[in-house]
Amino acid sequence: MLLSQFPRIHLAHLPTPLEFLPRLSKHLGGPNIYVKRDDCTGLGTGGNKTRKLEFLIADAIEKKATSIITPGAIQSNHARQTAAAACKIGMKCELVFEKRTDNPTELYLNSGNVFLDYLFGAKIRVVDKGSDMEAEMQKVAEELRNKGEVPYIIPVGGSNPVGELGYVDCALEIIKQTNERDLVIHHIIHATGSGGTQSGLICGLKAMKSEIPLLGISVSALKSDQEEKVFNLACNTSEYLGLSGIIKREHIVANSDYVGKGYGMPTKEMNDALIMLARLEGMLFDPVYTGKALAGMISLISDNYFNNDENILFIHTGGTAGLFAYQDQLNIG
Numbered sequence: 001m002l003l004s005q006f007p008r009i010h011l012a013h014l015p016t017p018l019e020f021l022p023r024l025s026k027h028l029g030g031p032n033i034y035v036k037r038d039d040c041t042g043l044g045t046g047g048n049k050t051r052k053l054e055f056l057i058a059d060a061i062e063k064k065a066t067s068i069i070t071p072g073a074i075q076s077n078h079a080r081q082t083a084a085a086a087c088k089i090g091m092k093c094e095l096v097f098e099k100r101t102d103n104p105t106e107l108y109l110n111s112g113n114v115f116l117d118y119l120f121g122a123k124i125r126v127v128d129k130g131s132d133m134e135a136e137m138q139k140v141a142e143e144l145r146n147k148g149e150v151p152y153i154i155p156v157g158g159s160n161p162v163g164e165l166g167y168v169d170c171a172l173e174i175i176k177q178t179n180e181r182d183l184v185i186h187h188i189i190h191a192t193g194s195g196g197t198q199s200g201l202i203c204g205l206k207a208m209k210s211e212i213p214l215l216g217i218s219v220s221a222l223k224s225d226q227e228e229k230v231f232n233l234a235c236n237t238s239e240y241l242g243l244s245g246i247i248k249r250e251h252i253v254a255n256s257d258y259v260g261k262g263y264g265m266p267t268k269e270m271n272d273a274l275i276m277l278a279r280l281e282g283m284l285f286d287p288v289y290t291g292k293a294l295a296g297m298i299s300l301i302s303d304n305y306f307n308n309d310e311n312i313l314f315i316h317t318g319g320t321a322g323l324f325a326y327q328d329q330l331n332i333g
């Protein structure tokens, strides 16, 4: 009911599984850890952006677009999923990448997501760090219009009220799955970047009157900046849903203690967390987002942030294609 008024196309394998991680939970000796497998959304190796794209691409189709333009860092998972989605519906895809990390390696520039972008036939342009991405995308849009195309710009991370509907839906899916199993979740944790995942989730939770606290582990911005960004997005999205007023400032909680030297820069704790999950659960995480969020979760567990009898749900937002781009920067022993 909440979402049926909005146009949507089918791109993701839904519902994604919700799994218990028995060996990790035992190893850490804290709360029971569950994982929501949004890395398994299925499109071009999957990830969280596919849920957003179900609504964004539907909007692009309504607006008769022929070409999608979207920005990102060079190893953007969002860009890779957008490129795949464009193929699936027969649109062109133009990616505008910001050289966000200093001294990028050869693998970072060409492997992982970038390899897949080219495989999906996307066109890539790279601009300098700190460029006005909006202006750069407008330039591309103008070029395309001159060629008779109808461009549709998707903002960074697909984070606007249209895209965030995908994570409103994910919150509803989590509530349904946990109710069916009589599972009480005490905390939800995930990596937060452009902010759409967190703002969509909080809107979905609050629309359902859920009190589960949501914690975003920041992968770049400072806590106060990240919270402010997510709060603004969530206010806009709740309004778009016709539910303005459901979001309070205190619903938005981010932790930026696990960023390390900056966006996309590996940390030892991330490296250790990737190895731990691989060797205890046979599960892959990524260096930029989920690995840092996991490092945050593991550290919070050892600081007794959670009670040992609680159930916590980690949302795996994907990104494992990026692992290959970091092969020479990870130390796997």
Ligand SMILES: *Cc1c(COP(=O)(O)O)cnc(C)c1O
Binding pocket: 047, 048, 049, 077, 078, 157, 159, 191, 192, 193, 194, 195, 196, 197, 198, 286, 289, 290, 317, 318, 319, 320
């Ligand atoms: C984009 C991304 C995130 C962050 O989601 P936002 O909605 O941008 O905050 C987390 N994990 C992965 C793997 C991502 O690609």
